[in-house]
Amino acid sequence: MTLNEIFLARERLLGELDTIATAPELEAFKLSHLTRKGTIAAMFDDLRAVPKEEKPQAGKELNVLRQLVEERFKEKESVLAAGPATPRGSIDLTMPARTVPVPEPGHEHPLAKTLNEMIAIFERLGFAVEYGPEIEDDEHNFSKLNFPPDHPARDMQDTFFVKPSVDWTHADSLPLVLRTHTSPVQIRLMERQKPPIRAIMPGRAFRNEASSARSAVAFFQLEGLVVDRGVSMADLKGVLLSFARQFFGSDVKIRLRPSFFPFTEPSAEVDISCYICGGKGCRVCKNSGWLEILGSGMVHPNVLSACGIDPEVYTGYAFGMGIDRTAMMRYGISDIRDFFENDLRFLEQF
Numbered sequence: 001m002t003l004n005e006i007f008l009a010r011e012r013l014l015g016e017l018d019t020i021a022t023a024p025e026l027e028a029f030k031l032s033h034l035t036r037k038g039t040i041a042a043m044f045d046d047l048r049a050v051p052k053e054e055k056p057q058a059g060k061e062l063n064v065l066r067q068l069v070e071e072r073f074k075e076k077e078s079v080l081a082a083g084p085a086t087p088r089g090s091i092d093l094t095m096p097a098r099t100v101p102v103p104e105p106g107h108e109h110p111l112a113k114t115l116n117e118m119i120a121i122f123e124r125l126g127f128a129v130e131y132g133p134e135i136e137d138d139e140h141n142f143s144k145l146n147f148p149p150d151h152p153a154r155d156m157q158d159t160f161f162v163k164p165s166v167d168w169t170h171a172d173s174l175p176l177v178l179r180t181h182t183s184p185v186q187i188r189l190m191e192r193q194k195p196p197i198r199a200i201m202p203g204r205a206f207r208n209e210a211s212s213a214r215s216a217v218a219f220f221q222l223e224g225l226v227v228d229r230g231v232s233m234a235d236l237k238g239v240l241l242s243f244a245r246q247f248f249g250s251d252v253k254i255r256l257r258p259s260f261f262p263f264t265e266p267s268a269e270v271d272i273s274c275y276i277c278g279g280k281g282c283r284v285c286k287n288s289g290w291l292e293i294l295g296s297g298m299v300h301p302n303v304l305s306a307c308g309i310d311p312e313v314y315t316g317y318a319f320g321m322g323i324d325r326t327a328m329m330r331y332g333i334s335d336i337r338d339f340f341e342n343d344l345r346f347l348e349q350f
């Protein structure tokens with residue numbers, strides 16, 4: 001008996017075991033191979049005839065053979081004892097396990113995740129969700145938002161014009177623009193729907209600026225608008241505080257700083273207390289203890305009038321925040337361009 005014969009016998013016995021599907025077959029296997037008079041015992045007897053130098057190696061391999069066959073035999077025994085899990089033939093219990101990795105199903109982009117969370121919070125606060133076009137006319141992006149005709153925000157530096165050559169002497173040839181903010185959706189909503197209005201308006205906005213770690217040419221904003229009888233700045237503050245606590249954590253404080261927007265009066269920039277250091281000052285808040293999250297204010301009477309809503313009867317507040325900026329704060333992302341580069345090493349972290 002050579003070593004090779006031992007290997008061959010091992011493969012043959014294991015192969016035979018593999019094909020066994022019933023208890024009687026297994027019993028027959030045991031009788032012919034695993035008893036005192038079986039094949040394996042006979043091979044151990046044959047060891048006597050193996051030359052002295054090969055004996056230790058042959059003995060070792062025979063032991064391995066016996067151990068393997070006995071292990072598989074026991075496995076088979078318990079599988080057969082457990083009985084068929086499903087009707088016979090539909091599943092092959094002896095089939096090797098699948099080793100091909102199951103493809104990952106994918107998941108939400110960090111911006112979508114942030115936006116969906118914001119929408120969920122505002123929906124709980126009673127806000128509807130509205131959308132508007134990304135290509136706008138001057139009237140909705142600027143005029144009805146109370147931008148004077150010579151306001152610098154209409155300047156080429158900020159605005160992408162869809163039709164670049166313009167005859168400025170003809171008002172009706174004013175170009176279409178890529179909306180520079182989501183505020184025109186406020187106008188469209190107020191033109192269409194009379195108060196009470198309570199809605200958020202998420203979407204993309206565009207600005208013709210050099211792209212950098214902090215600003216991108218295309219970015220996302222979320223606008224909010226509430227118009228009704230007796231709406232006040234206190235309502236704005238309450239809603240924003242509730243949002244900030246749900247989104248950034250229950251300890252977060254907010255503060256309002258006077259600011260300017262043509263379409264709100266008074267206007268306020270809103271900061272949250274830095275949720276990293278709790279307001280003590282750290283790298284993220286540049287030691288100020290505060291992080292700016294949005295612009296807001298009471299809707300300017302001119303804006304209400306331009307949409308056919310009587311400012312003597314109704315008041316309203318509006319706010320607008322950058323979704324990208326907020327997501328960057330929330331997840332500690334330092335470069336806005338990471339959102340658009342589709343680098344899986346970045347995206348897989350969310």
Ligand code: PHE
Pocket residue numbers: 180181182183223224261264295296297318319320321
């Ligand atoms: N539209 C403003 C911007 O893009 C944000 C804003 C919205 C401010 C609503 C006040 C009210 O910066």
